[in-house]
Amino acid sequence: MAGKSTDEPIVRVRGLRNAFGDAVIHDRLDLDVRRGEILGVVGGSGTGKSVLMRSIIGLQAPQAGEITVFGKPTIGREEGEMAEISKRWGVLFQGGALFSTLTVAENVQVPLREFYPALDQALLDQISSFKVVMTGLPADAGPKYPAELSGGMKKRAGLARALALDPDLLFLDEPTAGLDPIGAAAFDELTRSLQRTLGLTVFLITHDLDTLHAICDRVAVLADRRVIAIGTIDELLATDHPWIAEYFKGPRGRAAVATKDLARARTNS
Incomplete structure (x- = not known):
């Protein structure tokens, strides 16, 4: 698992609502990201994982709710004030988003x-x-x-x-998408190493079950327009929500668990 975390939230989201026309993406969404943890964020297509990240970093203006980062509210702040907050986080968008x-x-x-x-x-x-x-x-x-x-x-x-x-806070949006298994595992190990060495808090959007098992301290599950569960994978497996059960207990979930157990056995041998 990743480095030791505390219960102090570095990001706090309360009552978030995001909508595009008649399509409501988030409604009364609450989330805490603890200082020093790697938090995985998962959910089905259209559950608004990237929209949530964009709301936190100020690229998406929500219809309602409160967001605080480093103890400071971010919604509606002046540009200069927001700049002082935003320079304390870094963002890796999907695909890298480099200037060509x-x-x-x-x-x-x-x-x-x-x-x-x-x-x-x-x-x-x-x-x-x-x-x-x-x-x-x-x-x-x-x-x-x-x-x-x-x-x-x-x-x-x-x-x-x-x-x-x-930065103190790092946002990663599908960092291993499109990578082969070896490349994805290497990126996971890099993320964990940097998090420990630099004392980072990491907000990590992913659909990669291997990543969730390998480096995430907790996982937040988005469904039904909000965070329906958050905790360790073992804690999530104890819930009875059908999407969580299908996601973590399906064939790919069982394969990820087997891979994790094999890696642990090799480490202990």
Whole structure:
């Protein structure tokens, strides 16, 4: 499991409502993300996992509800006030969301230039080089463009950019989607290592059962327009909601458990 967490919420969501026209995505959604944990967020298609993340980071204006991050409300804040909060988190969007016309190093430098425009180029280059290597990319990846990278390398480059400002809170949206099992497992291990080393809190949207079993302290389940359950996987397995049972106890869920048990047995042998 990931590093030790506390019960202190770093993100607090209460009564969240998101709707697009007549389509209600969230209604009276509550969620706490504890400081120092890796929280997995799962749910079926259309349950609004990414919309929830976008609401927390201020890219989606909800119709109702309250959101606090680092103890400060984020809904309706002035741009300058929001900037002071947002520089304490990093975001890895699906696919990496890199700027195609910028090199990897230049992509990593984007948030640094935004928040610290006085930094000279030599320091920017030094910081970006460190972040690139930190995420497991080769040192010569910095001058390359996204089109020259594999899918897994793009994810790591996006992660390097998300870590550029040394955030306390990291948002990961389907970080292992599209990766082969070996690449996905390596990214999971990287996430867990960085979380422990840097003391990060991680909000991780995923459908990957192996990821949930390997690195998540708790899992929040979105269904019926809200968080219907949150807890460890063992705690979720004790609930009687049909979607949770189908998700975690179906063939793929059983395979993920078997893989986890095998890995534990090898570690203990």
